[in-house]
Amino acid sequence: MTAVAKVVVDVPTMQTDRPFDYAIPATLEGAIQPGMRVWVGFGRGQRQVAGMVVGVESTSAFAGDLKPILAVLDYAPVLSQAGLALSKWLADTTFAFWITCIQTMLPTMLKVDTVKTVTLGTHPTQEAQALLAGASSVPVADLPEAAVARLVQQNALSLRYEAKDRAKVKTADYVVPADLDFAAEAAKLRANAAKQRELLTLLAHWRENGEEPAVASIQAVTRPQLVAAAKRGWLTLEAREVYRAPYELLDHQAHTKPLALTPEQAQVTSTITAAVTAQQASTFLLEGVTGSGKTEVYLQVMAAALAAGRTAMMLVPEIALTPQMVRRVKGRFGAAVAVMHSGLSDGEKFDEWRRIQRGEAQVVVGARSAAFAPLQNIGVFIIDEEHESSYKQDDAPRYHARDVILHRAAEAHAPVVLGSATPSLESRARAAKNVYQRLVLPHRINQHPLPPVHIVDMRQAYQQGGQGDFSKPLLDALQLRLERHEQSVLMLNRRGYSSFVMCRECGFVVQCPNCDISLTLHMDSHSLRCHYCGHEEPIPTRCPSCGSKKIRYYGTGTQKVEQALHELLPTARVLRMDVDTTRRKGGHERILNAFGAGQADILLGTQMIAKGLDFPNVTLVGVINADNGLSMPDFRAAERTFQLLTQVAGRAGRANKAGEVVIQTFNPDHYAIQFAQNHDYEGFFAQEMAIRHRGDYPPYYYTIKLTVSHPDESQAAKAIYSMSRELTAALSPAAIVLGPSPSAIARLKNRYFYQLVVKYKREPKLDETLTRLLDETQKSTRDGFFVAIDREPQSFL
Template identity: 85%
Template sequence: MTAVAKVIVDVPTMQTDRPFDYAIPNALADAIQPGMRVWVGFGRGSRQVAGMVVAVDTVSDYTGELKPVLAVLDYAPVLDAEGLALSKWLADTTFAFWITCIQTMLPTMLKVDTIKSVTLGPKPTPAAVALLAGANSRPVADLPEATVAKLIQADALRVDYAAKDRAKVKTADYIVPQPLDWAAEKAKLRPNAAKQHALLALLEGWQAQGEQPAAASVKQVTRAQLVAAAKRGWLTLESREVYRAPYEQLDHRAKTAPLALTPEQATVVKTVTQAVSARKPETFLLEGVTGSGKTEVYLQVMAAALKRGQNAMMLVPEIALTPQMVHRVKGRFGATVAVMHSGLSDGEKFDEWRRIQRGEAKVVVGARSAAFAPLANIGVFIIDEEHESSYKQDDAPRYHARDVILHRALLAHAPVVLGSATPSLESRARAAKHVYTRLVLPHRINQRPLPPVHVIDMRQAMQQGGQGDFSKPLLAALQARLARHEQSVLMLNRRGYSSFVMCRECGFVVQCPNCDISLTLHMDTHTLRCHYCGHEEPIPTRCPSCGSNKIRYYGTGTQKVEQALHALLPTARVLRMDVDTTRKKGGHERILNAFGQGEADILLGTQMIAKGLDFPNVTLVGVINADTGLSMPDFRAAERTFQLLTQVSGRAGRADKAGEVFIQTYNPDHYAIQYAQNHDYEGFFAQEMAIRHRGNYPPYYFTIKLTVSHQDENQAAKAIYSLAAQLQRVLSPSAIVLGPSPAAIARLKNRYIYQLVVKYKREPRLAETLAAVLDQTQKSTRSGFFVAIDREPQSFL
């Protein structure tokens, strides 16, 4: 009986979003298992694609003749049973294609590229022969697309497919000394052959000690000498697989000892470790003020899981946070820690993923994508700064890492710790209803008070001696820190030099040609840049509309503030940390290391500096403009502003020196700023929940956002209204539909965007209707439509 492989093919459409049956050839009968990548023929003709085996059976649902599996791309499954089940759950809950979810869970280097080439077809023509230029085949990518298409349709050319697996294992040569009579070998050498005598002495010592060093680590011997020695039979150069370890320098340091816990910390650790021991999938919300020692709690809880022979997983929200957290976790657990985040190279991600899959790593630390790490036997899951919006994926599959972790924890019978000084309203509301268990760390570990927060009214600041973006009190505080050789952190949540360029004569604002958004000035590259599509153009000297030379920069960005700091405080050493300065690999770590070692007096950055950073010499935090987030037309604007201000305020005074915070704002009476000034999360929670209740917003309602885009605005509008009518037919009267309406940025990358939002409490027919919507709109994708469904969007913009 022929075995059958159920394969999800790498063709992401609704029509192909199901397993297809393939016959397993006898030669591969013992090789193919669920979770392996394979190479198969698909559709009519000779097309070949990659796929994932999701099951192996003896019965096929297909009555015709099955195509065979052409090749197996893996020696062992890359997804286990839990991983395959997780990928299907992810597809079902995020309205995404199964194959897209599988690829999201795997490292980039496990993606298979399809190489297309052409050979002469059954009806060759002179044009086809000329195109091949004497070769048997040529890559399609090197040839004119239109010409190739016509020749294929005429059977003059035929397309061949080949798989190119990106997975590359790094190897290194190791020196293996041979069992020789070293004295006899030395006797054969000339007395003045000093280098050869030295090499023989090294080899004799290595053999005696049983050492086989890496060739690259032996600095006193050249590669040519090693090759010559191998020819003499003194040694063999053995190629071995090595890992691309991103933090290898941390693996060999002495491990840190657990710190003494405060009574509050000890209570939290005891409560969570009891759940670890009981294998109880309980969710804990750890609400701890900044500096209360949440990280030490995490470390001791993870240590408890490891002591029981289990593993631990910890997520952090930003790459900027990862270096410091990696230092803390590797400092405690050493080489058993694997790290996963987007700042690593593809090779490093692949090797860290393989270490985890092979069981060589016991602890995983990483950003959002680490939620899919193939870690087995997990005893505890931890999500630090659980409120962060970066845990939500913006494109398909639109998952929230918290949901993935909660799902995995349920299957693993393991507790989850959600930690934050400012929990999301959804999590805090679940704790209020006892869905989550709330744990509290209300005091800093050193018994230091939280830093006093001064709110500066910028409407009056200029009249009181302020200069540019700096009020007089903030400037004076910066000068005082410089005099005391203490450090300061300044946050402005807007990168670039200025927000826009406008003509003072006619009011013309330089817009992106592809998006309905103004271009941002970047002085380092002397360009205007769109932060959405990447369009760049030179800075104009005259207005493109009226020809006036009165074109000026308006608004403030981190580059402009940096320039102002150099003018106002010429002796201050300033480090700027934003997307532009951290593009290169290791950029975050270089800047943070330099600041931590005292190489700068002021760290200026966007919101990436607001969370998790712990520098004992920072005694001042300044927020240049607290209103950038408040002005957004989004129901979460106040929550995000409060969280950001509270988090960045917590960077000051974390050690023995007292801290101080200055918040500059044009809205000093806004409740988010008032509660942040008083470090009053519970007060903010109560007021914001009352506002959400009146407005029928989460966490009182679930939400789904439906987005349609097209290059023709009329087509996009017609499509969204048609989908709205379809939804209204199945929604109950209690559901609330916002829209259809143009998106806040109505055009992005030359596509017009329309959206609607459904707010609901219980709609049993909604999920199946949305799945049907996706199925129907797949056919219109060829006409230029793009439809996206986002469950629990972080923003309605």
């Protein structure tokens, strides 16, 4: 009896979001396992697609003839049974397609492209033969589309589908000395063949010591000489797989020693280590002030997991944080550490993923996507800066890395450590309910106090000697650091030169043609740019509306502040760190290394510089405009502002030199700024929780955001109101529905967005209704509709 493979095909629609049965050919029987990628025919035509085997059974419930599997793309499963189960859980909880979740968990190089080719058909014509020009098959992309379509319909050409697997293994040549008497070979050489004698001496030495060196590592002999020697039979050049190692230099350094722990650190470490030893799936909320030594606690807990024969996983929120954290973790564990984040090339990510899958790495450090790393036998999970919104994925599947880690930890019977100086309100509330165990590090490890924070009221700054975006106290503090040869960090959470360009005659603001948002001025490229769709256009010299030349730049960006610094403090060396200066691979690391080496006096950046950075010579932190986040129409605005200010304040005075923080604001009396000034997380938590309770917001309620978009605004509005009626009918009276309403930015990339938000505590029919709505609307995707469901969105904008 023919065995049957259950295959989820790479066709992400609701109609195909289930396994399909395929016959396993006799030649592949026993070779196909769940977790392997396969190539299959799909649909009534000749279409061929990739798929993932999610099960193998002896029989099928399908009554007709099963299509056979055409090819197997893997020799071994690329997803384990646990990985497949995780992908299904992810699909069910995020309202995403199963195949999309599978692809999210795999590196990009394991994605299979479909290449359409044509061959001569059953009734070839001269035109068809001329198109192929004697080739047996030609990619359709290389031929005129209209001619191909016509000739295929006439059976003059036949359409074929081929799989193009992106997975490419990097190889390097190694020298394998032959089993010869090299002294005898040398005696046969001419007297002047000095290079050949030198090579024979090297070969004899390598064979004697059992060495087979890489060609790239040999300095004394050139590659052509080695190739010639291989033809003489003196050696063999053997291609071997090598890894693209992104941090290879760090793998060979001497390991750092564990640091002596403070009594507070020791207590926290022993509590977590006990859970690692007992294999308890406990969740710890580690609330430690900036500079309290949370990283050393992480390292010693991971070391305890490794000593117990298990592995460890650590997530950090941003690529910008990864270089410093990688240096710390690799410094302790060396080549046992694998790194995964979006700053790596596809090849590097593929090789790091394979090292993890093969068990060659026992520690994984990475950003959000590293939560899916195929690490086995995990002893502890750590999420640093657990409050960060970057742990939430914006596109399908819209998962939160914290939820993925908690799910994996329950399966692995391993503890989770959620670390932060400013935990999310949801996590802190769970600790208050004893769902999480709260651990506290209330003091810095050097026993120095947290830096004093000075609030500058910018409403009065210009009368008191301020210039541009700088108050006099901040300028004086920067000048003092320059005189002392100390370093400063300045944060402005807005990149670009100016927020918008406006005509002073008629008030016209240059808008993006594709989005309802003003364009941001970038002086480095002399252009206006949309940060949502990427549209770019030249800076106008005349107003497009009235023709006036009175075009002015309004608002402040990092480029403008950098220019002002050069004018106000001409001797200061400034490094700017934002999305524009870190686009190239390794951009974050280059800037941070230069600053750490003392090559700049001031590090200016967006929120990416607010956390994780540890530079002993930084004694001043300045916040240019603390109000950017407060003005956002979002219920988390105060929480994010408090977290950002507290985190960036913690960059000052981390070593022996005293630190100072200057925060410029137009809202000095706002409670988020007041609590940040006093480093009072618990006070902020109490006040913000009271406000959330009055407004029926998380963590008192769960939330779901439903978004509909369409190129036609009226169509989007009709669809969201129709779905709202159906959804409301399934909800209990206790649920609260906000909307439908246009999204905060109503048009993006020429699509109109409408949304509604459901706040609820317990709604047994909610998931079922949302799944049905998604199923129904999938049939409308060809008409231009797009529906997104986001569980626990980080923003309602």
